[in-house]
Amino acid sequence: MGKEELIHYCINNSQYINSRIDAVDFISEVLGLSKTELILMDNISNESTEKVKKVLAEFNTGKPVAKILNSVCFYGYNFYVNENVLTPRQDSEWIVFIADKIIRLGQKFEKDTIYKNIKVLDMCCGSGCLGLSIKKINEQINLTVADISEKALDVAKINSINLNVSAEFVQTDMFEKIEGKFNIIVSNPPYIRTGDIESLEIQVKNYDPLIALDGKEDGLYFYKLIANNVGKHLEDDGVLICEFGYDQAIKIKELFDKKFKDVKIYKDSGGNDRVVICKQLKGE
Numbered sequence: 001m002g003k004e005e006l007i008h009y010c011i012n013n014s015q016y017i018n019s020r021i022d023a024v025d026f027i028s029e030v031l032g033l034s035k036t037e038l039i040l041m042d043n044i045s046n047e048s049t050e051k052v053k054k055v056l057a058e059f060n061t062g063k064p065v066a067k068i069l070n071s072v073c074f075y076g077y078n079f080y081v082n083e084n085v086l087t088p089r090q091d092s093e094w095i096v097f098i099a100d101k102i103i104r105l106g107q108k109f110e111k112d113t114i115y116k117n118i119k120v121l122d123m124c125c126g127s128g129c130l131g132l133s134i135k136k137i138n139e140q141i142n143l144t145v146a147d148i149s150e151k152a153l154d155v156a157k158i159n160s161i162n163l164n165v166s167a168e169f170v171q172t173d174m175f176e177k178i179e180g181k182f183n184i185i186v187s188n189p190p191y192i193r194t195g196d197i198e199s200l201e202i203q204v205k206n207y208d209p210l211i212a213l214d215g216k217e218d219g220l221y222f223y224k225l226i227a228n229n230v231g232k233h234l235e236d237d238g239v240l241i242c243e244f245g246y247d248q249a250i251k252i253k254e255l256f257d258k259k260f261k262d263v264k265i266y267k268d269s270g271g272n273d274r275v276v277i278c279k280q281l282k283g284e
């Protein structure tokens, strides 16, 4: 089948694919190609065409491509995923980018400091996408990844083997079993209000685990825990980098301003406030 024919096949045979852009996104994700690679191809092999059609049939039930293929590309690396972990989102790549910048360039907020023996904690690690990507590009760091879910940690362990990256794995209810201090703590905790979960799209509410989504009544439960507990786990010059929901910036700023200095909010590529960076108050 020609490429154009396959694009039209996808548009005509899926309620979730409504445009050429959607179809190109879908086909490139299924075939593990960049959009540019797909656009430059004239024809698609029979084997690839059959794969796209087969995945499309399952995709039409509402199952996301990543959960069908058990694989997703995050920060340029392939991560294994299954029903026990949140599918890593592109918006979360900002956290890796910012942590990498802080580590490699020694850039802090207003002055340059080069960290030595850098310790990084990925709290609420899920698949391990944040911490393992940071370590993949900064092999010298000491990485700890933590999650309450044993099954999520099993996935993170598979990814650490696949990516050939070492880490310490801690099963813990937030900071309960975390020992010592870190230079950088990253976290993408659950942040959906319990009452909003039912109205999420089927691809999320049916295929991402509830424990990865539920931020309790106001969606801020885990940020309150982080704000109250993270201080004792950050080095004097430590930095906390967290993702939050698109409508939570004001509350997040209020919460973290009470505990940190230099609380800064950054937007994602869609223009939504998405990431908070906080610097430890000296002497905490």
Ligand SMILES: C[S@@+](CC[C@H](N)C(=O)[O-])C[C@H]1O[C@@H](n2cnc3c(N)ncnc32)[C@H](O)[C@@H]1O
Pocket: 085, 086, 087, 088, 089, 092, 123, 124, 125, 126, 127, 128, 129, 130, 146, 147, 148, 149, 152, 172, 173, 174, 187, 188, 189, 190, 191, 211, 212, 213
């Ligand atoms: C939104 S997912 C983030 C996963 C991954 N960091 C990412 O960005 O794709 C949140 C994770 O928090 C974990 N979690 C939920 N409650 C927790 C708790 N009390 N302590 C530690 N981890 C928790 C869930 O198991 C889930 O893996």
